[in-house]
Amino acid sequence: MDCLTILAQASGNANPEAAEQAVVPITRFWQQITSLGMLEAVTFISFGVVCLFYGWRVFKILVVINFGLLGLVMGMAVTEKIIGLNNQFWGGLIGMVVLAVLSVPLMRWAVSILGAVAGGILTSGIWYACGLPEKYIWAGGLIGVVAGGMISFIIFKIAVILFSSMWGSGLIVVGFLAVLHNYSGTAALVQRLVFNVKWFLPVILIMPMAIGVILQHKFLKSSKEWDL
Numbered sequence: 001m002d003c004l005t006i007l008a009q010a011s012g013n014a015n016p017e018a019a020e021q022a023v024v025p026i027t028r029f030w031q032q033i034t035s036l037g038m039l040e041a042v043t044f045i046s047f048g049v050v051c052l053f054y055g056w057r058v059f060k061i062l063v064v065i066n067f068g069l070l071g072l073v074m075g076m077a078v079t080e081k082i083i084g085l086n087n088q089f090w091g092g093l094i095g096m097v098v099l100a101v102l103s104v105p106l107m108r109w110a111v112s113i114l115g116a117v118a119g120g121i122l123t124s125g126i127w128y129a130c131g132l133p134e135k136y137i138w139a140g141g142l143i144g145v146v147a148g149g150m151i152s153f154i155i156f157k158i159a160v161i162l163f164s165s166m167w168g169s170g171l172i173v174v175g176f177l178a179v180l181h182n183y184s185g186t187a188a189l190v191q192r193l194v195f196n197v198k199w200f201l202p203v204i205l206i207m208p209m210a211i212g213v214i215l216q217h218k219f220l221k222s223s224k225e226w227d228l
Contacts (some may be wrong), residue, residue, distance in 0.1 A: 044172070052212035056157075063110045066110075098148055115151065118144075119146075121144070125143065129203065
């Protein structure tokens with residue numbers, strides 16, 4: 001922890017106002033972390049570990065959840081901006097049900113899409129960690145989307161491993177940072193690292209993801225009964 005303290009202090013004080021003007025929504029990410037209590041954070045970590053190591057066994061559930069959440073967001077947005085209704089509940093509910101149901105018969109396509117998204121998040125994180133211009137981060141993300149999408153369509157198992165490892169790693173990172181934030185002795189340190197050290201978030205996201213990819217590949221390879 002002393003090493004992290006030195007890195008955070010070397011980068012200066014946290015500046016959330018500057019982060020709000022950046023392309024990468026660090027402030028929104030930080031709000032999600034600070035909104036979690038200790039119990040929710042531990043729950044996130046627990047589910048993240050399961051997804052990270054055994055995502056290939058529960059990938060169908062993860063796909064339905066992902067597309068259900070996507071439908072919820074899209075339904076709420078359509079209800080508010082296009083239809084013009086103030087009550088977004090029914091629009092979000094309908095969108096969630098529609099996409100969740102459609103993801104079941106279109107499972108291979110859904111998994112390939114999630115694999116492409118995971119590739120985009122990975123390369124965007126690398127772009128951000130390297131300190132490249134944020135306004136062009138879409139270029140780094142596009143590379144990952146194309147590469148991840150192509151690999152996912154060619155080798156289905158890689159798509160499953162890629163997106164489930166990304167899902168699990170994301171849950172673990174959010175839960176872990178929330179735990180540190182709930183502890184008063186490390187709250188300020190975590191905030192400085194998140195806002196000021198650009199490579200911090202990508203590194204702590206990619207490291208568990210890499211472990212998950214390796215372990216899931218090993219487990220899946222030894223499982224003879226696994227199939228779509």
